[in-house]
Amino acid sequence: MQGHLGTRIAQIIPTLLLVSVLVFCLQQLMPGDPAMVLAGEERGDPQVLAQIRAELWLDRPLPVQYLHWIGNVARGDLGYSWRIRQPVSTLIATKLPVTLQLGAMAFAFAVLIGVPAGIVAAVQRNRFWDYVANAVGLAGLSTPTFWLGIMMILLVSVDLGWLPPSGYVPLTEDWRQSLATTIMPAFVLGNAIAAILMRHTRAAMLTALDQDYVRTARAKGLRESGVVLRHALRNALIPVVTLGALELGTLLSGAVLTEQVFSIPGFGKMIVDAVFNRDYPVVQGVVLVTAFLYVVLNLLADILYVVINPRLRGS
Amino acid sequence: MMRRLLLALCLVAAIPAVVSAQTLRIALREDADLLDPTLARTYVGRIVFAGLCDKLFDLNEKLEIVPQLATGYEWADPVTLIIHLRSGVKFHDGEVLDAAAVKYTFERGLTFPGSFRRSEIASVDHVEVVDPATVKIVLKSPTSPLLAQLTDRAGMILPPKATEAAGKDFSRAPVCSGPFRFVERVAQDRVVLDRFADYWDAKDIHFDRVIYQPMPDSAVLLANLRTGAIDLAERVLPSDIAQVKSDPRLRIVTSPALGFESITFNVGNGDRALRPLGQNKLLRQAFEAAIDRQALVNVVFNGMFTPTAQAVSAASPFYIESIPPPGRDLAKAKALVKASGAPLPIAVEMTVPNTPDRAQEAEVIQAMVKEAGFDVKLNLVEFAASLQVVTRGDFEAYLSGWSGRADPDGNMFGFLTTGYAQNDGHYSNPAVDKALTDARHGVDLASRRDDYEAALRVLRDDLPVIYLFNPVNIVGMSAKLTGFRAVPDGMIRLQGLAEN
Numbered sequence: 001m002q003g004h005l006g007t008r009i010a011q012i013i014p015t016l017l018l019v020s021v022l023v024f025c026l027q028q029l030m031p032g033d034p035a036m037v038l039a040g041e042e043r044g045d046p047q048v049l050a051q052i053r054a055e056l057w058l059d060r061p062l063p064v065q066y067l068h069w070i071g072n073v074a075r076g077d078l079g080y081s082w083r084i085r086q087p088v089s090t091l092i093a094t095k096l097p098v099t100l101q102l103g104a105m106a107f108a109f110a111v112l113i114g115v116p117a118g119i120v121a122a123v124q125r126n127r128f129w130d131y132v133a134n135a136v137g138l139a140g141l142s143t144p145t146f147w148l149g150i151m152m153i154l155l156v157s158v159d160l161g162w163l164p165p166s167g168y169v170p171l172t173e174d175w176r177q178s179l180a181t182t183i184m185p186a187f188v189l190g191n192a193i194a195a196i197l198m199r200h201t202r203a204a205m206l207t208a209l210d211q212d213y214v215r216t217a218r219a220k221g222l223r224e225s226g227v228v229l230r231h232a233l234r235n236a237l238i239p240v241v242t243l244g245a246l247e248l249g250t251l252l253s254g255a256v257l258t259e260q261v262f263s264i265p266g267f268g269k270m271i272v273d274a275v276f277n278r279d280y281p282v283v284q285g286v287v288l289v290t291a292f293l294y295v296v297l298n299l300l301a302d303i304l305y306v307v308i309n310p311r312l313r314g315s
Numbered sequence: 316m317m318r319r320l321l322l323a324l325c326l327v328a329a330i331p332a333v334v335s336a337q338t339l340r341i342a343l344r345e346d347a348d349l350l351d352p353t354l355a356r357t358y359v360g361r362i363v364f365a366g367l368c369d370k371l372f373d374l375n376e377k378l379e380i381v382p383q384l385a386t387g388y389e390w391a392d393p394v395t396l397i398i399h400l401r402s403g404v405k406f407h408d409g410e411v412l413d414a415a416a417v418k419y420t421f422e423r424g425l426t427f428p429g430s431f432r433r434s435e436i437a438s439v440d441h442v443e444v445v446d447p448a449t450v451k452i453v454l455k456s457p458t459s460p461l462l463a464q465l466t467d468r469a470g471m472i473l474p475p476k477a478t479e480a481a482g483k484d485f486s487r488a489p490v491c492s493g494p495f496r497f498v499e500r501v502a503q504d505r506v507v508l509d510r511f512a513d514y515w516d517a518k519d520i521h522f523d524r525v526i527y528q529p530m531p532d533s534a535v536l537l538a539n540l541r542t543g544a545i546d547l548a549e550r551v552l553p554s555d556i557a558q559v560k561s562d563p564r565l566r567i568v569t570s571p572a573l574g575f576e577s578i579t580f581n582v583g584n585g586d587r588a589l590r591p592l593g594q595n596k597l598l599r600q601a602f603e604a605a606i607d608r609q610a611l612v613n614v615v616f617n618g619m620f621t622p623t624a625q626a627v628s629a630a631s632p633f634y635i636e637s638i639p640p641p642g643r644d645l646a647k648a649k650a651l652v653k654a655s656g657a658p659l660p661i662a663v664e665m666t667v668p669n670t671p672d673r674a675q676e677a678e679v680i681q682a683m684v685k686e687a688g689f690d691v692k693l694n695l696v697e698f699a700a701s702l703q704v705v706t707r708g709d710f711e712a713y714l715s716g717w718s719g720r721a722d723p724d725g726n727m728f729g730f731l732t733t734g735y736a737q738n739d740g741h742y743s744n745p746a747v748d749k750a751l752t753d754a755r756h757g758v759d760l761a762s763r764r765d766d767y768e769a770a771l772r773v774l775r776d777d778l779p780v781i782y783l784f785n786p787v788n789i790v791g792m793s794a795k796l797t798g799f800r801a802v803p804d805g806m807i808r809l810q811g812l813a814e815n
Contacts, residue, residue: 030700031696031697031699031700031703031704032697032699032700032702032703033699033702033703036699036702036703036706037699037702038356039356039431040348040356040357040431043702043706043736043737045434045736048431048433048434051428051429052429055428055429081502083348083349084346084348084349084486084500084502085349085483085484085486085487086487086502091502094501094502095502095503150534150535150538153534153535153538154534154538157538157542158538158541158542161542164542164544165535165538165539165542165544166530166535166538166539166544167504167528167544168504260531260532261532261535262535263504263528263529263530263532263535265501265502265503265504269503270502270503273346273503276697276698276699277699278699
């Protein structure tokens with residue numbers, strides 16, 4: 001197992017290098033010239049365009065631009081935003097905690113709603129609570145984040161006046177306000193994942209509950225709660241954890257929409273704005289950091305398998 | 316004891332009200348770009364500058380140029396502008412604003428790498444300090460639009476010491492002479508400004524803090540306005556006006572905007588100009604005759620915007636009343652198509668930036684001109700991509716808008732003069748070139764107006780551009796706010812703005 005983890009860790013750098021090449025090349029395929037976007041209403045002036053291109057190295061060959069950028073990245077310098085002239089690393093350092101907080105809260109929502117609902121649905125198979133959980137799950141899956149966000153703002157903020165409609169307050173500044181501004185977007189973001197987790201937990205639990213060891217446990221006279229939670233759930237959780245790790249990616253991409261709807265200055269909003277403004281250093285920096293996070297989270301999921309399933313420890 | 320407790324509770328309850336009364340929250344439709352008047356490019360950036368940086372001159376509600384940091388000006392001759400400066404004005408860092416600072420600002424605008432003010436003040440040959448309160452601007456040739464440029468970023472005076480020390484990083488902590496000084500900026504979240512105690516017009520400032528927050532989504536913006544999370548929102552959508560008006564805590568203020576919406580035809584930029592509409596003005600005239608501007612505005616913009624056939628708004632002294640927007644005339648359109656001899660249907664590809672309102676606008680136009688025999692295919696592209704498409708001439712017709720400038724030169728010269736920057740369709744007509752150049756160099760309003768009318772008459776026949784309508788600035792705000800000045804440039808001036 002340690003060897004496996006070692007290999008996974010060693011794969012991080014080549015993976016990130018590949019991502020860096022991909023993102024660098026892919027954004028060249030994006031239509032629209034960044035110099036022209038930056039030039040704004042001066043875009044027709046060739047002098048202005050030439051000046052911008054020279055300043056941003058856009059007039060050099062692509063490989064030279066890439067090596068210049070990746071060389072700086074290796075030294076810890078992600079460059080600066082072309083649009084607002086702030087260092088990309090500073091932008092990431094201020095935005096990442098926002099999205100991490102939102103993501104963590106959304107994931108907590110998803111797990112707290114999805115897993116218990118899945119267990120209840122499996123145990124109550126084809127009975128009232130199973131139908132309720134399935135209906136709610138289906139509704140959660142088929143509700144677009146954007147629509148749900150706007151509806152919640154209208155209901156909870158405009159009509160009821162319970163929570164602020166948008167914006168963000170850092171945890172360190174005022175934790176109550178921070179929770180007040182993130183609870184609604186976290187719920188919206190976690191909603192679809194909760195539905196997926198519910199359905200998978202239900203399926204995995206149904207399989208587990210049909211296994212011989214569960215029958216044996218019941219035959220031994222164990223209480224039903226013990227059978228479900230200690231025997232069936234523990235085995236059923238393995239595919240659920242895999243799915244959870246995969247859904248973390250959904251969480252990051254879902255944050256793009258949720259942050260737009262709730263005007264939360266996080267990673268998702270930053271990358272959308274950067275793409276529309278052709279702010280390449282920001283796009284590159286954000287994608288690279290996101291890829292890094294994704295790789296690390298998957299590594300953590302690998303470690304978690306071992307914790308949950310002792311049989312994997314020897315492999 | 317009980318009474319004291321109640322009093323304490325009342326005081327606690329009153330605190331948020333006091334705090335909100337001192338802070339003004341303004342929602343912007345996008346995040347601003349660089350907060351450096353020399354390098355800034357965006358419309359929303361200009362709104363933030365309205366709180367941060369005073370200008371030599373300002374515009375009033377009638378679009379007249381009025382002094383701000385200047386107290387007056389005179390033309391010593393057609394190429395020499397003498398500006399008298401207000402005394403006792405300080406920058407946010409305590410430096411005194413004088414003629415040397417004005418000279419420094421002009422020189423920075425002309426020479427700083429990446430300056431976006433260079434083309435605006437390109438007519439300036441040099442600037443001389445006459446005395447600390449007087450500055451002489453010497454032009455290369457007579458240029459009337461210069462004064463209007465000085466009502467915007469080119470006229471925002473910067474402190475030489477602080478600006479020089481900050482160099483390219485000036486935008487991270489800008490120092491100016493406006494009513495509010497810079498506190499912090501969190502990208503995509505907020506720009507915070509605090510009241511500047513030494514502001515020369517301090518009596519007109521009634522808030523301690525201003526927070527600008529970008530809110531691109533109109534539904535979110537509306538929700539924030541209705542909950543009181545923001546006090547004022549710029550560019551409220553026409554479709555949202557009814558909701559704002561139905562809320563007694565809110566009100567709407569409108570003013571005619573300086574910009575326009577138009578369809579530009581590719582008449583000379585590469586191979587795509589060789590298509591029927593690029594080559595035959597009769598077809599362009601037919602295309603226009605088939606469009607019902609009023610219906611377009613009614614359907615897409617709730618009838619809020621004003622149909623036009625000109626590049627300036629009806630509020631401008633340069634608006635030519637004798638050239639009203641023509642109504643729809645389908646018979647004329649069909650006759651023109653027939654006269655052109657072009658086989659039906661006439662295929663046209665119209666490039667459209669893919670915002671929801673523009674897409675809808677394009678669909679309405681598509682349906683209208685179809686009846687005259689035009690088969691319009693819409694090419695919806697993202698805005699940044701559309702810029703590249705039109706600049707390299709890869710378009711036949713381009714539906715777009717322009718935020719507008721106070722002087723008509725900023726709405727016409729670059730777009731219609733041969734070889735100039737924003738002339739995407741590469742239109743070229745010596746008569747228009749001459750009229751627009753004469754208007755640029757003309758010194759009195761009447762003769763300049765005649766020049767613009769002459770250009771417009773030729774343009775009405777050539778139709779390289781169909782002007783569709785002038786937008787309206789729609790500002791939604793808390794009904795408690797008073798003193799808002801609806802100036803056509805759409806800026807939010809903080810002088811005089813107060814909360815009841």
